[in-house]
């Protein structure tokens with residue numbers, strides 16, 4: 314299916330000095346990683362978020378939470394970057410200024426060659442001490458679940474942002490600056506339901522950028538935002554071809 318690119322977007326692609334992109338779980342769907350909120354496949358359909366992705370849940374049942382992330386890590390380990398990740402890495406190489414902001418914790422953007430990725434919600438491949446909040450590279454493997462911090466003996470946890478926790482300051486500040494300064498803002502594969510990431514599209518539009526949503530499902534978006542109802546990989550590849558025709 315050939316994604317139709319509106320003329321106003323083609324024009325913006327050609328004139329943009331700074332393109333900012335926010336990605337969500339939909340970008341990794343084609344890599345086989347379940348999204349969060351899609352009823353039939355979404356992770357949350359099987360679990361109640363408050364039972365897993367919060368510090369309170371971890372305190373109440375650290376083993377359950379650790380094992381759920383272990384399961385997700387096993388899915389990520391088998392996942393490969395897809396056309397969406399590859400197109401974004403290529404786009405970054407072709408524009409003068411490109412900011413990639415992701416809510417995803419799977420590291421697939423980096424695997425596809427993207428650099429300086431702003432990981433708003435952390436990275437499931439990193440582990441930190443629950444008490445000291447420092448990243449722990451290695452620990453003694455015992456039958457303890459979760460494993461224990463080699464420094465303080467406390468439980469280890471994934472280095473991801475849980476509901477109710479603050480985002481890494483450098484990442485959200487840089488993302489906010491990119492939203493303010495960019496000429497074109499692409500929101501790709503996200504339901505736009507979780508703050509503060511969800512506000513970036515509005516901030517960009519308010520500061521004069523052309524806003525674009527790429528999602529097979531229409532989402533709530535500010536007036537003037539273009540919605541391309543398509544798969545991320547197809548649409549992003551079409552954008553690349555539109556801006557830099559093959560051959």
Ligand code: APR
Nearest residue numbers: 337338339342348349350416502503504507528530544545
């Ligand atoms: N291409 C583009 N978008 C897609 C595709 C696809 N192939 N498949 C699904 N989508 C869209 C869905 O329509 C949905 O709107 O991806 C979106 C995924 O939305 P969510 O599951 O809500 O994921 P996300 O927006 O990334 O969630 C944000 O919420 O649970 C927290 O921390 C978690 O980072 C996550 C945050």
